[in-house]
Amino acid sequence: MPPIPVDLPLAVDRAAPVSLTVQLGDRLRAAIRGGTLTSGERLPSTRALARALAVSRTVVTEAYQQLYAEGWIEGRHGSGTYVADLDLSAHGPGSAHGPGSAHGPGSTRGQGSTGGRGSTGGPDPAHGSGSGTARGAVPASAAGPGGPLIDLRPGRPWVRDYDEAAWRRAWRRAADLPPGDASDPYGLPRLREALAAHLRRTRGVPAGPENVMVTRGTGNGLDLLAATVLRPGGRAGVEDPGWRRARTILGARGAEIVPCPVDADGVLVDGLPEDLGLLYTTPAHQYPLGGRLPIARRERLLAWARRSGALLVEDDYDAEFRYDVAPLPALYGLDPERVVLLGTLSKSLSPDIGVGWLVASPDLLDAVARTREDLTDRTGGPAQQAVAVLLERGDLDRHLRRMRLEYARRRAALVAALGSRVTGDTAGLHVMVPLPEHRVGPLVEAARGRGVLLDTTDRHHHGRPGRHGLVIGYGSASLAQVRAGAAILARLLGPGLADEAE
Ligand SMILES: Cc1ncc(COP(=O)(O)O)c(C=O)c1O
Numbered sequence: 001m002p003p004i005p006v007d008l009p010l011a012v013d014r015a016a017p018v019s020l021t022v023q024l025g026d027r028l029r030a031a032i033r034g035g036t037l038t039s040g041e042r043l044p045s046t047r048a049l050a051r052a053l054a055v056s057r058t059v060v061t062e063a064y065q066q067l068y069a070e071g072w073i074e075g076r077h078g079s080g081t082y083v084a085d086l087d088l089s090a091h092g093p094g095s096a097h098g099p100g101s102a103h104g105p106g107s108t109r110g111q112g113s114t115g116g117r118g119s120t121g122g123p124d125p126a127h128g129s130g131s132g133t134a135r136g137a138v139p140a141s142a143a144g145p146g147g148p149l150i151d152l153r154p155g156r157p158w159v160r161d162y163d164e165a166a167w168r169r170a171w172r173r174a175a176d177l178p179p180g181d182a183s184d185p186y187g188l189p190r191l192r193e194a195l196a197a198h199l200r201r202t203r204g205v206p207a208g209p210e211n212v213m214v215t216r217g218t219g220n221g222l223d224l225l226a227a228t229v230l231r232p233g234g235r236a237g238v239e240d241p242g243w244r245r246a247r248t249i250l251g252a253r254g255a256e257i258v259p260c261p262v263d264a265d266g267v268l269v270d271g272l273p274e275d276l277g278l279l280y281t282t283p284a285h286q287y288p289l290g291g292r293l294p295i296a297r298r299e300r301l302l303a304w305a306r307r308s309g310a311l312l313v314e315d316d317y318d319a320e321f322r323y324d325v326a327p328l329p330a331l332y333g334l335d336p337e338r339v340v341l342l343g344t345l346s347k348s349l350s351p352d353i354g355v356g357w358l359v360a361s362p363d364l365l366d367a368v369a370r371t372r373e374d375l376t377d378r379t380g381g382p383a384q385q386a387v388a389v390l391l392e393r394g395d396l397d398r399h400l401r402r403m404r405l406e407y408a409r410r411r412a413a414l415v416a417a418l419g420s421r422v423t424g425d426t427a428g429l430h431v432m433v434p435l436p437e438h439r440v441g442p443l444v445e446a447a448r449g450r451g452v453l454l455d456t457t458d459r460h461h462h463g464r465p466g467r468h469g470l471v472i473g474y475g476s477a478s479l480a481q482v483r484a485g486a487a488i489l490a491r492l493l494g495p496g497l498a499d500e501a502e
Contacts, residue, residue: 012053017201020055024063026204029329032072032083043073043081066326071295150485153455154288154430154473159350161406166395174385185372186365187214187357188384194391195357202320202400205330205341210362213369214379217356218315219245221342222280225358226253228371229311230277237279239267241460241467243287243315246280259462262286264423266293269300278311283331284319288460288471290424290432298331305338312339318347318428320400323408325426337361345387347429347475348400355379355387410474410482417486421493429475432457433493437468444470446492452485 010031012023031037044052046060053060064081067073074084186192192209199205199212215221226249230236236250240259247257258276261268266286272279281301283293293301305312314331332341344356358368372378390396407429414431415422425431435443444454454472458465472489474482 010049010053012055017197018204020059021062021066022204024053024055024059025066025326028063028067029072037083039083039085041083042079043083045080062326150452150477150481150488152472152474152477152482152485152489153453154471154475156473156476157347157350157429158403158406158475158478159352161402162349162399163395166390166393166398169393170386170389170395171382173389174382177382177385180381183378183381185213185369185378187212187379188381188388191384191388191391194388198391198396199341199343199357199359202397203316203330203333204327205333205359206336207332207341207359211336211359211365213358213360213365213372214384215342215356215358216354216379217346217351218317218342218344219249220377220379221340221356221358222246222313222315223249223253224368224372224375224377225278225311225313225340225342226250226255227375228364228368230255234277235273235275237272237276237310238462239281239286240462241288241457241465242280242462243282244460246315247462250280257462261466262289262291264289264291265297266291267297267301269297269304272304272308274308276308276310278313279305280313280315281331282315282317284316284328285426285428286424287315287317288424288430288432288455288457289467290426290428290430292325292328292426295328298328298334302331302335302338306335314339314341316341316343319343320348321404321407321429322427323411323425332359340364348403349390349396353383353387355383406479407474410477410479413479413483414472414474414486417483417490418493430471430473432469432471434467434469437465440468440470443492447485447489450488450492452488454489 010024010027012020012027014020016023018026028037028043037043043049043064046057046064050057050060064073068075068081072084073081075081189209191214192212195212195214196207196209199207213221215224226236230250230253232254234255235258236255237258237260238247238250239262241262242259251257255277258273260272260279260281266283267279267281281293283298283301285292301312304310312331312335316330319327319330330339330341332339341359342356343359344351345353346356358365360368387396390399411425411431415425418433421433422431423434440456440458444456447454454470457467457469457471460471461467470489477485
């Protein structure tokens with residue numbers, strides 16, 4: 001006899017700006033974390049819970065599917081849905097966040113692991129080892145035979161589709177205000193408020209304005225944080241392969257850079273040193289391999305950070321763009337004391353605006369603000385006013401919805417042309433195609449000869465490249481260009497086998 005389902009004291013709020021599915025998912029997660037629901041307990045059927053909450057069955061089904069994908073719950077054939085077998089010890093005693101799933105069965109279920117594809121090799125023939133080609137500096141030889149260039153390198157968003165009227169209105173409003181006589185190191189209160197609401201709505205991040213500092217972008221936020229928390233010569237972990245600029249910024253602040261290996265799901269927790277001052281990580285969409293850190297690994301990462309005392313720096317750079325998968329909770333939401341979240345408009349709107357955010361506990365935010373004042377570092381007032389208008393009027397949300405569709409089409413075109421070769425495609429503005437080392441250089445050259453510019457994983461490694469393949473961006477090329485570039489690439493790659501890179 002299956003156990004009787006628990007009678008869940010849950011409620012959802014129809015007036016809330018968050019969807020019923022997200023609300024229900026949040027309530028269930030909180031109930032599991034808080035111990036109201038424990039491992040092995042049976043959840044009500046979707047029909048029963050839908051009836052109890054007076055919501056449609058789809059709402060409950062989707063919430064359950066999301067929790068299932070994250071590893072919180074599991075289905076037992078023919079006998080219902082149960083809270084997964086979660087390891088309660090991962091959080092340590094006294095944790096405000098309750099039990100977590102460090103090793104629970106199904107903890108990586110639904111995350112699409114592609115397994116290790118590592119091999120060793122030399123420098124990147126396309127960009128040279130280490131330095132990399134500046135995006136603007138396209139070599140003359142890159143022009144296709146008579147055709148225009150198709151730039152499929154990652155890093156840039158599409159900035160041509162924007163609502164001109166909304167853009168002008170935002171800047172007119174900003175220009176209506178007189179110049180300020182001093183800048184607030186935390187940023188404009190109005191924008192902090194709007195950003196906190198935006199993050200709650202779009203990322204489920206439990207932040208108020210007291211948690212938000214307006215920065216000039218992710219790089220600026222990371223720099224301010226490093227200047228605040230790193231001791232001279234302190235050790236800073238950075239994903240390897242990972243965002244080169246993070247290494248540069250942390251190194252420039254005197255940190256000893258510690259490369260931390262990643263696999264297809266994201267940063268590897270086992271083996272992380274216990275003496276890091278901070279760890280820079282990209283859990284929503286690992287840069288550049290594209291993994292989404294599974295919930296169980298997020299919990300273990302937090303457990304490591306609590307144990308070792310390291311600060312986790314979560315770069316949420318392109319988390320707004322997600323395809324065919326439900327969102328995973330930001331690390332910050334799982335432990336706001338241990339995590340600093342960095343966000344930016346560089347991907348969602350334009351890198352030219354120079355506005356981003358740093359989300360942290362109020363105490364840490366105060367310390368960063370003091371550093372900022374000492375460094376006379378600031379975000380320009382008019383840009384903050386304009387972004388506040390875009391947020392308050394819902395223009396940014398509308399822009400994001402439009403761009404999500406547009407990027408989804410481009411990503412679909414790439415996947416259609418390249419098939420199962422593509423990995424890391426569930427989020428962001430780039431995908432990866434793993435390849436054996438010897439194929440990468442000739443392929444990049446051949447593509448360049450046909451007018452298609454590509455990036456490679458090797459360029460993003462700290463030392464000796466361990467993973468090889470192409471990093472294909474679809475942010476700055478049009479849908480037609482992505483289709484054309486993907487067709488050229490598919491021909492160059494040949495039929496191949498899905499597991500060619502093994
Ligand atoms: C991994 C990663 N994080 C963040 C950013 C954005 O940085 P910023 O906000 O400083 O422009 C980028 C841009 O290319 C990136 O690749």
